[in-house]
Amino acid sequence: MGTEDERLDEPIDILLVEPNPGDSRLFEENFTDAKLLNTIHVVSDGESALDFVHQRNEFANEPRPDIVLLEPQLPGKSGVDVLSELKNEPSLDGIPVVVLTSSDAGERIVQSHGLEVDTYMRKPVEPKEFVEFVQSIEAFWITIVQRESQ
Structure with a gap:
């Protein structure tokens, strides 16, 4: 493991849990188009998401995600x-x-279960918004890393 400063230069592993293949593809394409340095892993259901974060079954050799x-x-x-x-x-x-x-409504459903969430983000529709959305995720991550290193 490197220092926190080195960590900021490394790509982050993002796990996208999205059942809609169209939304997943749009997200991945915009990631590529924006030339963002992150690795995106996509699963389409809750069981696969948990297998991925626990690094078990078919995801045993995948990295633990830095953000979900x-x-x-x-x-x-x-x-x-x-x-x-x-x-x-x-x-x-x-x-x-x-x-x-x-x-x-989606936000209220999650809140009604009393679970802590780091943040909510609206699913964008326009490609330009998607790139801004991805960049906001990068900014969110850098803020988290910097806050934890202080």
Whole structure:
């Protein structure tokens, strides 16, 4: 492990938990187009998200994500279930979680379960907004790293 300053220069591993293949593809394409230095991993359901963060089953050789982008409405195990496990498991609760919502209703659903979320972000629609969205995630990450290193 390097120093915190070195860490800022390294790509961060982002886990996107998004059941809609169109949204996932748009996110990945805009990441590439914006030439952001991060690695994005995509899973489409809650079980896979938990397997990924626990580095088990088919994700045993994947890196533990530095940040999780979570769509709360997932098939099978819900986003709320995933969030609950992330926040209640001591080995995982340090991973920042950004809940992606398309409406205030999505935010209220998560809040009604009393779970702590690092931040909420509205799902953008326009490609330009998507790039700004990704850059705001980078800024969020740098702020987290700098705050923790002080």
